[in-house]
Amino acid sequence: MEAHVVSNLVVALLLAGAAALAIGVRRNDLWRASAVELARRRPIALGVVGVYLAVALLDSVSWVGGGDAGAGGNALDLHRPRSLIDRAFPLDLDEKSYSAPLASVEFYGGAPLDHPGRHLLGTDILGRDVLHLTLEGTRVALLVGGFTSLIVIPLALLVGVSAGYFGRRIDDVAFFVMSTLASIPNLLLLIALIMAMGRGAVQVCVAMGVTSWVGFCRIVRGETLKLRELDYVQAARALGVSEPRLIWRHILPNLMHLVVITFVLLFSGLVLFEAILSYLGIGIDGSWGQMIDQARDELARDPIIWWNLAAASSALFALILAVNFVGDAVRDVLDPRTLRERQ
Amino acid sequence: MSDPVLVVRDLVTSFPSARGRAAAVDGVSFELAEGEVLALVGESGCGKSVTALSLLRLVPKPGRIESGSIRIAGREVLSLPVSELRRVRGKEAAMIFQEPMTSLSPVVTVGAQVVEALRLHEAIGAAQARRRTTQLFDQVGIPDAESRFDSYPHQLSGGLKQRVMIAMALALRPRLLIADEPTTALDVTIQAQILELMRDLQRELGTAILLITHDLGVVNELADRIAVMYAGRLVEEGTREQVLGDARHPYTRGLLRAVPSLGRRGERLAEIAGVVPTPQERPIGCRFSTRCPVALPRCPTDPPGDTPVAPGHVVRCHVVAQELAR
Numbered sequence: 001m002e003a004h005v006v007s008n009l010v011v012a013l014l015l016a017g018a019a020a021l022a023i024g025v026r027r028n029d030l031w032r033a034s035a036v037e038l039a040r041r042r043p044i045a046l047g048v049v050g051v052y053l054a055v056a057l058l059d060s061v062s063w064v065g066g067g068d069a070g071a072g073g074n075a076l077d078l079h080r081p082r083s084l085i086d087r088a089f090p091l092d093l094d095e096k097s098y099s100a101p102l103a104s105v106e107f108y109g110g111a112p113l114d115h116p117g118r119h120l121l122g123t124d125i126l127g128r129d130v131l132h133l134t135l136e137g138t139r140v141a142l143l144v145g146g147f148t149s150l151i152v153i154p155l156a157l158l159v160g161v162s163a164g165y166f167g168r169r170i171d172d173v174a175f176f177v178m179s180t181l182a183s184i185p186n187l188l189l190l191i192a193l194i195m196a197m198g199r200g201a202v203q204v205c206v207a208m209g210v211t212s213w214v215g216f217c218r219i220v221r222g223e224t225l226k227l228r229e230l231d232y233v234q235a236a237r238a239l240g241v242s243e244p245r246l247i248w249r250h251i252l253p254n255l256m257h258l259v260v261i262t263f264v265l266l267f268s269g270l271v272l273f274e275a276i277l278s279y280l281g282i283g284i285d286g287s288w289g290q291m292i293d294q295a296r297d298e299l300a301r302d303p304i305i306w307w308n309l310a311a312a313s314s315a316l317f318a319l320i321l322a323v324n325f326v327g328d329a330v331r332d333v334l335d336p337r338t339l340r341e342r343q
Numbered sequence: 344m345s346d347p348v349l350v351v352r353d354l355v356t357s358f359p360s361a362r363g364r365a366a367a368v369d370g371v372s373f374e375l376a377e378g379e380v381l382a383l384v385g386e387s388g389c390g391k392s393v394t395a396l397s398l399l400r401l402v403p404k405p406g407r408i409e410s411g412s413i414r415i416a417g418r419e420v421l422s423l424p425v426s427e428l429r430r431v432r433g434k435e436a437a438m439i440f441q442e443p444m445t446s447l448s449p450v451v452t453v454g455a456q457v458v459e460a461l462r463l464h465e466a467i468g469a470a471q472a473r474r475r476t477t478q479l480f481d482q483v484g485i486p487d488a489e490s491r492f493d494s495y496p497h498q499l500s501g502g503l504k505q506r507v508m509i510a511m512a513l514a515l516r517p518r519l520l521i522a523d524e525p526t527t528a529l530d531v532t533i534q535a536q537i538l539e540l541m542r543d544l545q546r547e548l549g550t551a552i553l554l555i556t557h558d559l560g561v562v563n564e565l566a567d568r569i570a571v572m573y574a575g576r577l578v579e580e581g582t583r584e585q586v587l588g589d590a591r592h593p594y595t596r597g598l599l600r601a602v603p604s605l606g607r608r609g610e611r612l613a614e615i616a617g618v619v620p621t622p623q624e625r626p627i628g629c630r631f632s633t634r635c636p637v638a639l640p641r642c643p644t645d646p647p648g649d650t651p652v653a654p655g656h657v658v659r660c661h662v663v664a665q666e667l668a669r
Contacts, residue, residue, distance in 0.1 A: 231441075231445040231446040238432055238440075239432060240429040241429075249451070250451075254450055
């Protein structure tokens with residue numbers, strides 16, 4: 001299947017999942033109250049995260065055809081899939097090289113632009129619209145944070161809970177693997193993995209996942225060790241609950257607060273880490289990291305080209321700040337201790 | 344009379360210690376008849392909780408049941424495969440734990456936890472399970488049962504949580520209920536209510552109860568028979584009247600003297616001199632001989648056998664045996 005079709009299907013699945021989640025939350029009093037409380041506490045951060053999500057989703061729905069290449073456009077563009085975000089910009093929006101935000105002439109040379117005053121955030125060295133690039137970077141950032149977390153969290157839960165719950169041999173093996181991974185310098189392992197698997201977005205996410213699950217796994221193992229001996233787990237055992245069910249019903253739900261916190265920390269950490277990878281030249285194409293990497297040279301120019309760097313950095317900064325705010329609030333809202341303070 | 348619900352023979356449960364394995368429970372035997380309440384009494388660390396956990400093979404690792412026999416409703420627990428064992432747990436014998444505060448999962452509604460217990464052993468639908476659960480909540484005196492169903496444990500008081508635990512334990516109408524210090528964590532007024540509830544339910548349902556406690560007041564409220572445990576062994580066993588009214592073993596007598604009473608105000612409270620010996624320091628003979636005020640020269644080296652002093656009243660003590668022989 002072609003990449004853009006897969007992407008469209010994933011969007012459909014995500015929307016369906018979100019709808020199911022929303023219905024589930026509405027049905028349960030506690031969850032509904034928590035959601036309302038969350039919206040009351042952090043309306044702006046939630047809104048910002050929502051905008052990022054919307055942009056990323058819109059940028060993930062794409063199809064071939066439609067539109068008009070225009071006078072200066074590339075006719076080939078008509079044959080590649082373009083997303084809803086792409087379609088918000090005319091196909092022939094590119095200039096020849098740098099131009100400042102809302103300028104009407106080129107930055108070097110002063111030749112008149114094809115679209116004077118249309119580039120809200122200016123254009124980059126190849127004349128591409130920076131606003132458009134920044135919006136496209138959103139999808140990459142959320143992919144890096146979201147997809148990698150989707151690898152890390154289940155993996156860490158699986159290994160950590162088995163090691164903590166069953167102990168003995170399984171624990172020994174899990175600990176051996178974790179210690180081995182942890183003793184290899186992260187960056188080295190990451191570069192090796194990316195070299196071995198190739199440089200696609202998915203490969204980079206997998207490589208980052210492999211290098212970052214150990215910390216969370218240790219926490220999960222420790223927490224499971226504690227939970228295993230707690231009275232309610234003992235009580236469930238005394239009622240004849242089977243081991244798999246015990247883990248599913250009594251251990252995993254009681255680890256969820258850790259999952260929420262870890263997801264937030266992991267998400268922002270990964271998005272930032274991708275920027276470092278881009279700096280090393282092994283990042284994901286079209287990421288903010290790449291834009292920042294490119295801006296290294298631009299900062300050395302005189303007069304400096306600042307808009308490229310500013311756009312990517314602000315987008316990164318705002319996303320991570322908002323995610324952290326929301327994550328913090330989620331933890332507070334779900335924690336029964338702060339629940340009592342509230343009343 | 345029908346077969347006993349619970350028969351324990353020569354149970355030995357040990358934990359590893361610095362010098363070999365130490366037997367927390369060392370050759371304990373007792374029986375529990377249908378509908379009877381047996382109180383297992385003793386001070387902290389005497390092995391009564393480990394006995395309770397052993398009955399359902401719940402002894403936490405690295406503890407281990409070394410030998411003996413446990414028969415619940417005629418089935419030998421120690422040789423059952425795990426899948427069979429799960430059917431005994433909850434269905435034949437249920438357990439109430441000491442700490443109602445931590446015995447319920449904090450992230451699941453209390454109703455759902457009782458429903459889980461019900462549906463684990465009986466093939467009933469969700470709606471029916473919910474109905475049964477609200478009935479149970481009513482039965483154990485939880486006010487406003489319907490709305491409490493959807494409460495989380497942190498929204499309930501300690502007394503209510505213990506009622507939920509009792510509802511859960513009784514959900515499947517087990518023939519044996521093991522209650523490990525069910526009222527220790529509750530305040531006195533709630534204690535009285537819970538004891539009354541347990542007595543009522545026991546009469547109503549005919550459940551046999553093994554009551555583990557160090558509180559002689561609780562024993563007096565609830566027990567038909569009493570077994571006194573000291574340092575891993577039973578030292579005296581008999582009916583409530585026999586043990587509380589006519590205690591023979593020096594340890595039991597010491598325990599009873601140490602209970603504060605309103606009639607003896609102003610006096611210094613009696614105590615048993617010394618401390619419980621650690622498993623390594625235990626004498627080969629009578630384990631109480633290190634603290635016993637009336638010990639004979641042979642007590643520390645010669646383990647006392649069962650001495651019947653009355654029908655159903657058994658004491659393990661050389662001094663008592665000697666007195667009787669005279």
